[in-house]
Amino acid sequence: MAHIYDRVALIGLGLIASSMAHAMRRAGVVGEITGYARSSDTREVAREIGLCDRVCESAAEAATGADLVVLCVPVGAMGAVAADIAGALKPGATVSDVGSVKKAVIEAVAPHIPAGVHFVPAHPLAGTEHSGPRAGFAELFDNRWCLIVPQAGSDRAAVERLEAFWQALGSNTDEMDAEHHDLVLAVTSHAPHLIAYTMVGVADDLRRVTDSEVIKYSAAGFRDFTRIAASDPTMWRDVFLNNKEATLEILGRFTEELFALQRAIRIGDGAHLHAYFTRTRAIRRGIIEAGQDTAAPDFGRVKKA
């Protein structure tokens, strides 16, 4: 395929950036990939596994001459990184990011973007509970959604070029405004993560049930929570601190509903429980039909040898 960007700079070399590097190579849509990570250990690993064509010693060096610069750092670090690279950006370049929160990232990054450089925020909805430069794989974005959040006055050609790039990496793309993005993600990702973290913490606290029992007998329900609750702590701390209002709104509604169900259990209202569970089952069917998960009866898990 023809190159969509001649040079792409990845700032931050964790799970998402390393998966992007593999997916760019698989697609053959980029000339050169440069990279930078704050930790010298991470840079060392990236060099060792040949993740980028060049691993640089500063974010500005990696960004120099790049046609696309993607900020792949925790949401709380985006502003500082944008300030670091501002002077190195070439005219006509596009700056994007992969943050899970959009309003706060835009507020932090936009003021640093020089005139003549396009800023097109984005958020690929993909991840695993692993982190670091060795965690990436080319298929991470396949058939997942990447939400593009154009800014008022964004250059349409720059927006569409970034969309073509993410499509070449395997994603579907949609456009959305930042406020709506943050609410949708609070529902589909941020609140569920906090809930999973909480439940796993409760299990660990309960002295009458040993951790070893929790771990051995976790096949039914809890196992899925632990996978969510194993995600990168720094990334998630920043998500919650930077999508505060929407997350707290959803959690407020959640506890309200939970109390209603707890009350139904306490008073033995089986009809209420049955009706609620029947309704939620239908939503699951919609997700399978939308192709975002497998209906395989073993949950599609690979058997251990």
Next chain:
Amino acid sequence: MAHIYDRVALIGLGLIASSMAHAMRRAGVVGEITGYARSSDTREVAREIGLCDRVCESAAEAATGADLVVLCVPVGAMGAVAADIAGALKPGATVSDVGSVKKAVIEAVAPHIPAGVHFVPAHPLAGTEHSGPRAGFAELFDNRWCLIVPQAGSDRAAVERLEAFWQALGSNTDEMDAEHHDLVLAVTSHAPHLIAYTMVGVADDLRRVTDSEVIKYSAAGFRDFTRIAASDPTMWRDVFLNNKEATLEILGRFTEELFALQRAIRIGDGAHLHAYFTRTRAIRRGIIEAGQDTAAPDFGRVKKA
């Protein structure tokens, strides 16, 4: 392999019973499998797919002459089924069950068990979000735990025979008393299920985010909740109504912790969040090391064609 039981009767022909039938055939440890389901449609399907050697027209008929009778009905129906089969049980037979709650099942079933018949409750920790006689597959119990809950005065030979049976079906087995079982399961399964049901219901209620958005963008976090929340409504209604105390205790602790984390978000206490998330991540590692899930970076999901 030699027969562990010459004849096994399955009362109720849903996901667990149908998986047991497939696993018994795979292991070759049973002479004849009889079965019964209350719904004539279910019996018809079971006959059509050859699930059992004989599908009977009553629970008593299926239980007649069986060496092992397994009650595979929702927890709330166990007592009535035990009453139905009591007169048909042969001396020396074992009655067991697969209920997710043990104290309530024992209280409902034990009074109906005639002298000379062994009652050995059990709970295979395995399941999917699918139900019915077509949902079963032989591998469901492989490398999962089956908890055996012997009664005071239980015949050891009968207990060990049931354990050998579950091991032949692929499970690991452990023994536990009923009260502790119900607490462990409240933590690892019952509370997580209620929480997942709740979160999915909240998402569905939120008018500013469409169901279609929830479904399309559910890859990150929410998807796992929907899988849990798609489990059989009748089974789960009965679980909550019959493990009320332990479930409400765990949910109480859960909301307490959740409020503390919500407060940390509200006041911007990033250190508290980071420490909490780091701790929960370690629990996940334990589960992978215990072999109860895969560490594959794509969550082990099978790609859709």
